[in-house]
Amino acid sequence: xxxxxGATSPCAATSPYRSAPLIVVQGVTKRYDGExxxxxxxxxxxxxxxxxxxxxxxxxxxxxLRILLREEAFDSGVVLVNGVDVSRIRGAALTKFRRRIGxxxxxxxxxxxxxxxxxxxxxxxxxxxxxxxxxxxxxxxxDRVALSDKSERFPRQLSGGEQRKVALARAVISKxxxxxxxxxxxxxxPTHAREIMGLLLEINSDGVTTLVATHDSEIVNNLxxxxxxxDAGAILADEPVGVFSAT
Amino acid sequence: MTAxxxxxxxxxxxxxxxxxxxxxxxxxxxxxxxxxxxxxxxFLAINxxxxxxxxxxxxxxxxxAYVRDDARPSRVTEIMRDLEQRPGVGEVVFVTKEDAxxxxxxxxxxxxxxxxxxxANPLPASVELRxxxxxxxxxxxxxxxxxxxxxxxxxxxxDVVERLISISNVSRAAGTAMIIALTGVALFVIANTIxxxxxxxxxxxxxxxxxxxxxxxxxxPFLIEGAFxxxxxxxLAAVALVVLYLQAAPTVTRIISFLPIATDVSFVRxxxxxxxxxxxxxxxxxxYVSVRRYLAV
Numbered sequence: 001x002x003x004x005x006g007a008t009s010p011c012a013a014t015s016p017y018r019s020a021p022l023i024v025v026q027g028v029t030k031r032y033d034g035e036x037x038x039x040x041x042x043x044x045x046x047x048x049x050x051x052x053x054x055x056x057x058x059x060x061x062x063x064x065l066r067i068l069l070r071e072e073a074f075d076s077g078v079v080l081v082n083g084v085d086v087s088r089i090r091g092a093a094l095t096k097f098r099r100r101i102g103x104x105x106x107x108x109x110x111x112x113x114x115x116x117x118x119x120x121x122x123x124x125x126x127x128x129x130x131x132x133x134x135x136x137x138x139x140x141x142x143d144r145v146a147l148s149d150k151s152e153r154f155p156r157q158l159s160g161g162e163q164r165k166v167a168l169a170r171a172v173i174s175k176x177x178x179x180x181x182x183x184x185x186x187x188x189x190p191t192h193a194r195e196i197m198g199l200l201l202e203i204n205s206d207g208v209t210t211l212v213a214t215h216d217s218e219i220v221n222n223l224x225x226x227x228x229x230x231d232a233g234a235i236l237a238d239e240p241v242g243v244f245s246a247t
Numbered sequence: 248m249t250a251x252x253x254x255x256x257x258x259x260x261x262x263x264x265x266x267x268x269x270x271x272x273x274x275x276x277x278x279x280x281x282x283x284x285x286x287x288x289x290f291l292a293i294n295x296x297x298x299x300x301x302x303x304x305x306x307x308x309x310x311x312a313y314v315r316d317d318a319r320p321s322r323v324t325e326i327m328r329d330l331e332q333r334p335g336v337g338e339v340v341f342v343t344k345e346d347a348x349x350x351x352x353x354x355x356x357x358x359x360x361x362x363x364x365x366x367a368n369p370l371p372a373s374v375e376l377r378x379x380x381x382x383x384x385x386x387x388x389x390x391x392x393x394x395x396x397x398x399x400x401x402x403x404x405x406d407v408v409e410r411l412i413s414i415s416n417v418s419r420a421a422g423t424a425m426i427i428a429l430t431g432v433a434l435f436v437i438a439n440t441i442x443x444x445x446x447x448x449x450x451x452x453x454x455x456x457x458x459x460x461x462x463x464x465x466x467x468p469f470l471i472e473g474a475f476x477x478x479x480x481x482x483l484a485a486v487a488l489v490v491l492y493l494q495a496a497p498t499v500t501r502i503i504s505f506l507p508i509a510t511d512v513s514f515v516r517x518x519x520x521x522x523x524x525x526x527x528x529x530x531x532x533x534x535y536v537s538v539r540r541y542l543a544v
Binding site: 069071092095096098099103109110111112113122123125126127128129130131170174 | 251252253254256257264265269448451453454455456458460461464544
């Protein structure tokens with residue numbers, strides 16, 4: 001087990017890749033009503049890397065993902081995603097920035113009054129793509145997540161696992177540089193969980209940098225990928241090939 | 248350019264879908280808008296009738312300037328022309344000496360003794376003014392009194408005039424205050440209804456922003472939906488108003504014949520157009536403002 005990377009340069013953090021990091025988090029601190037959510041967190045994720053963020057509830061995983069998407073501001077430190085200083089982007093630049101990031105939210109955040117097809121196609125709609133192009137891309141990605149037969153259903157008509165797959169399809173349809181997933185296998189059956197993890201690996205193999213926050217020990221232990229362990233808002237450990245049980 | 252057209256097409260489609268898929272909320276907002284605008288329009292009509300009543304009462308107040316026998320007719324004509332142009336003056340009538348005598352005889356036809364005493368016609372000719380606005384009467388009377396070469400005396404029922412001015416002022420001030428208050432309430436209720444409709448869909452706004460939508464992409468459908476709700480609600484209110492007005496006004500006028508209710512088409516049409524515009528503007532602005540607070544994601 002390596003030492004927590006908080007004290008060292010994030011660029012020198014353990015990584016199987018030699019390329020420049022796509023995500024750099026350096027000395028980031030975030031407080032909610034005076035309570036620390038992140039305390040001097042530093043990590044670096046290389047382009048094309050797959051990493052798990054693990055930890056119990058309240059460890060700071062979701063806060064860190066929200067900061068990477070610039071959904072949340074932070075109190076101090078530096079966050080660079082694809083060379084962009086996240087704390088400085090506003091307006092049109094923020095819109096452009098978010099178009100390069102795919103996200104699977106913990107609560108999926110699908111549009112309740114939109115069909116699966118409309119939800120998945122949304123990232124392309126916001127870019128002003130033609131309907132025919134969107135339809136082709138949606139068909140392709142729904143085929144990939146095995147939901148082609150449910151394209152006209154509404155989210156409430158799907159199981160939890162299917163909703164996660166729709167959220168994943170929406171996250172990757174625009175071929176983002178980075179994929180952030182917050183508990184993608186939470187509260188779903190093991191079959192769906194394995195399917196989703198298989199899809200994440202497949203997407204990662206296409207070169208999409210993937211960061212997955214989870215407390216699903218089975219998934220982490222089986223995949224044998226980089227594990228960044230968090231607790232109480234701090235990085236406890238950063239292991240190139242980690243296992244969940246190793247605390 | 249193509250991307251912008253695609254976005255525009257999406258916004259229009261999303262607005263129509265949004266209205267349909269949130270139809271309970273849409274219907275509620277439309278009904279609320281219609282009810283508030285009918286109330287506002289009804290009050291505007293009542294206020295207009297009250298103002299007309301006061302103006303009609305004002306028309307009953309006259310000023311009579313008695314013309315000297317030796318006054319030059321051309322000068323009298325010149326003054327009458329000038330008076331006709333004055334604001335607040337409704338009608339200017341010249342009553343000749345003969346007309347005055349005839350009126351006198353008609354009024355006192357049962358008192359032959361009084362009439363027989365009159366050897367010659369002692370009654371002066373006069374200029375009578377019927378007013379639209381009684382407030383200008385006192386000033387006008389003073390002005391005419393100053394023309395001593397033309398008028399021998401000027402008669403004004405000052406106590407009546409003062410009372411009319413007072414009633415007119417109170418009625419207009421109260422009417423204006425009520426209209427401002429009711430307009431404020433109507434706008435608040437309509438905007439709030441739209442705000443609640445937007446609040447119910449705030450998560451949609453947040454999601455769209457997080458997948459990289461621009462503010463206008465998010466705002467567009469809501470803006471169209473708000474305008475649609477305002478327009479349909481106001482159109483329903485306008486139709487209800489026209490039907491009610493055209494049905495009720497003749498009956499009310501027949502029962503209370505002294506009420507000067509405006510039953511002409513142009514009044515109702517203008518009122519209907521006004522409330523449709525109000526609905527459209529409030530619906531659009533209400534949506535714009537409501538969405539704005541959720542865009543800061």
